Amino acid sequence: MFKKSILIVLFIGLSSCVSIPKSTPKLTKDIVDEGDAMHQLNISLVNQLFTERRARLNSFITNTYTPAIIEKYQNLLPADVDYKKELPNIIKAIVPVINRKRDSLQDLLLKQQQQIVSGLNTNFISYAKATSSLQNLINAAAKLKTDEENALAGINQLTGGKLNFKEIESKMDSLLNNTGLRMGKLLKVEKIIK
Numbered sequence: 448m449f450k451k452s453i454l455i456v457l458f459i460g461l462s463s464c465v466s467i468p469k470s471t472p473k474l475t476k477d478i479v480d481e482g483d484a485m486h487q488l489n490i491s492l493v494n495q496l497f498t499e500r501r502a503r504l505n506s507f508i509t510n511t512y513t514p515a516i517i518e519k520y521q522n523l524l525p526a527d528v529d530y531k532k533e534l535p536n537i538i539k540a541i542v543p544v545i546n547r548k549r550d551s552l553q554d555l556l557l558k559q560q561q562q563i564v565s566g567l568n569t570n571f572i573s574y575a576k577a578t579s580s581l582q583n584l585i586n587a588a589a590k591l592k593t594d595e596e597n598a599l600a601g602i603n604q605l606t607g608g609k610l611n612f613k614e615i616e617s618k619m620d621s622l623l624n625n626t627g628l629r630m631g632k633l634l635k636v637e638k639i640i641k
Contacts, residue, residue, distance in 0.1 A: 472582070472589045479578045486571045490564060497560040501553060508549045516541055 520537050602610065 469589065469592075472586050475578075475582050475585050479582060482574060482578060486567065486574075489567050493560060493563050493567065497556055500556055504549070504552055504556065508545060508552075512548070513541075513545055516545060 517534075517538065520541060521534075524533070524537075
């Protein structure tokens with residue numbers, strides 16, 4: 448009788464666990480892995496975007512801005528100056544200005560890229576912590592489910608399958624519900640008496 452009582456209590460403790468399909472841990476790991484891949488894809492896309500922006504900036508500086516500046520300075524030269532002769536000196540004076548402008552714009556692009564990547568990384572760290580906790584909970588629950596199944600199989604083997612656990616669980620639930628209802632009525636009576 449004592450063995451049966453222990454087995455019943457053990458069963459009730461085990462059967463109160465949430466049922467988790469066996470595939471859940473693998474599925475959540477696959478989702479976490481997909482999240483990791485998406486983060487890497489986001490970083491790659493941001494890097495590609497800014498690489499293209501830097502290339503367009505360089506192209507603009509070389510093909511549009513530099514010729515326009517040179518033309519502007521040529522137009523500022525007095526008519527009696529041989530601009531073809533002075534052009535190398537003009538270019539030497541203009542190139543550092545152009546390079547500073549390009550460098551400042553490149554730095555601006557780099558800062559924007561770093562801010563975006565930093566934001567993505569910060570968000571991903573929060574996501575990774577949350578999914579890691581979720582994965583650990585699911586793994587623990589799945590292990591508990593396996594342990595429950597093994598314990599029930601062991602109990603069935605010990606008792607020769609003579610115990611109907613579903614019936615026992617149903618009766619225990621009914622007993623607990625009735626006890627709870629009676630306790631509620633008893634508390635109402637106690638309040639009236641006070």
